[in-house]
Amino acid sequence: MDYALTRFTDEVRQAIAATGRVPAALIELTTPKANIPADLAFPTFRAAKALGLPPPQLAADLAAAIPRNETTLIGAVEASGPFLNFSMHPQRLASTVVSEIQARGAAYGHHADGQGRRVVVDYSAPNIARRMHVGHIRSTIIGQTLVNIFRALGYQVIGDNHLGDWGTQFGTVIAAIQRYGRPAAEGEAAMAQLEQLYARYNHELQAQTEQKEQAIVTGQPLPVFDPDLEAEARRWSLALEQGDPQARAIWQWCVDLTLAAAQRNYDRLGIVFDHAYGESFYEAMLPEVIAEALHSEAAYRDVDGSVVAELDKLPRFIIQRNDGGTVYMTRDIATVKFRLRAFDPAKIIYVVDGRQELHFRQLFAIVRAMGYARDVELVHIPFGIVTTPDGQPLSTRKGNMVYLESLLDEAVARARAVVEQKNPELAEAEKAAVAEAVGVGAVIYNDLYQDPRRNISLDWERMLATEGNSATYLQYSHARCCSILRRASEDGGVGPEAASLLLLTHPSETRLLKHLARLPEAVREAGDRYAPFVIAEWCYTTAREFGVFFEQCPVLKADPPALRAARLALVAATARALKNGLGLLGIAAPERM
RNA sequence: GGGGCUGUAGCUCAGUGGAUAGAGCAGCCGCCUUCUAAGCGGCCGGUCGUGCGUUCGAUCCGCACCAGCCCCGCCA
The missing domain is CATH 1.20.58 (Methane Monooxygenase Hydroxylase; Chain G, domain 1)
Incomplete structure (x- = not known):
């Protein structure tokens, strides 16, 4: 079954086609910018050119010709210059979206796109005999989020911790x-x-x-x-x-x-993780890999005895040293071979820092040249480095390295101080739990809120900001939803079951509903782009829309009771969807804070 | 020398061919006897690095240049 937004898009496409005036191939729909009061737009430029009409006239003609249909999600249809704008019908949207969220629960936003296909995600990869430091945190957090996202897209995901143990x-x-x-x-x-x-x-x-x-x-x-x-x-x-x-x-x-x-x-x-095969695991495969590289002529033996490859105009690289030893590349080739045989994946995703981009281009080139990876998509997700707030790289040599465990401890300690100040009446155990969720959430969000290619800074002020675009704000918004729901159940009163969702017509209610309807699309886009920040932005906008609704629409004191019930249902749906979004990011959603 | 990534408001970032380029932070001004003020609203702030090109239309696509960071055989 399709989600509301997908259905709306299909309905708009069909409605335009039903006028018989525009060939289906010329119906291209876009999502208007936020300042446009519409949910989907048909820019008529291309179609108008093909039909020999001025775009504004085509838009106006179509607006008049679009058939009205009370069973669709289409509400207002208006021409705005050369654009034909479609809005969702607020009441039909309300009942559709809230019902969807109620019905799907924790699976709201999930898809079946990847049904029957497997994805391997290679992430974290700490070095043995080293503490994990901020350099490892990015691969670990981004990797796990991609695992979560691809699972939500219906793929069978195999998470593999490729330990640096060799x-x-x-x-x-x-x-x-x-x-x-x-x-x-x-x-x-x-x-x-x-x-x-x-x-x-x-x-x-x-x-x-x-x-x-x-x-x-x-x-x-x-x-x-x-x-x-x-x-x-x-x-x-x-x-x-x-x-x-x-x-x-x-x-x-x-x-x-x-x-x-x-x-x-x-x-x-x-x-x-599903597995933690380290590099050592592949040791026994290496002679075979080198022999196959030579046999397939992907690589050749140099005069000094080393085995080298030079492919696709990429710089030459070694897969066997002149003393017979192997290198990282050799084990990575074996790893590809093993994963193809063991998992038959549609994709292998490497979450490794951007400085290794050339390495992966070489790796992908040689496994193709060796004939291994014919039907698999090999993807390197490069990410930037972690710096100090003033942009200095963190390094062991400079003595400013931050280790993962102390990073988490510090974040939790700082969060604890805020909890103590904001909510001193919480029980001790709950304070500790909230501080852990907020502190760890801040560390995770710091890694996910923007494009992974960018460098990120270890800026405590921003990470643990209690306002604005921060994990804390998202968690706070969720906790506020839960607070309303908790009070409602304490009061007894009308439960969400009796809700008449058609009463949700306030502009801030409609805006919130429209945004809730976008989670499935955000999940899909995050997967397509390997971009967890798409989910992060969805969560942030959800929190903002909820914040406006919270100010403008009383819930517990709403009158009549049916409106109260409808708003309670909306709050429950918001909490559910936000929790799902945060869950994909690996951020906990406490019910109180 | 070759290659990659980045360049959008004072700062941190969204915007991957359409309408008046959007947020947060910082600064200034409002709003708590009412569901959590870790909140909400308002003001201020932008030659989208530069130049050509493609297009009805370019922050977005192409080319060139500029700046910063990174990579370029026996480490991982």
């Missing part, structure tokens, strides 16, 4: 643990120690490298180190790749430690 840096981690000892602490503190060991090892290694370089410059014999840290790291890297039990045991310890720490963040953010 690669040459792991040799360094193991070598560092062997040299300095295993961290004694637990949880994130142990991770911090691991990072320090890694940095300390690299620092010492750097010193050795500089001595070697100096010797070369001055022509002196190369110094001999015991141990040679670079050789040690490479040896452990190789040992790990070859399945050495000792290397493997240390590696597994790091993986377990990292995942346990990450899980706490995932739980708070509502992140749920």
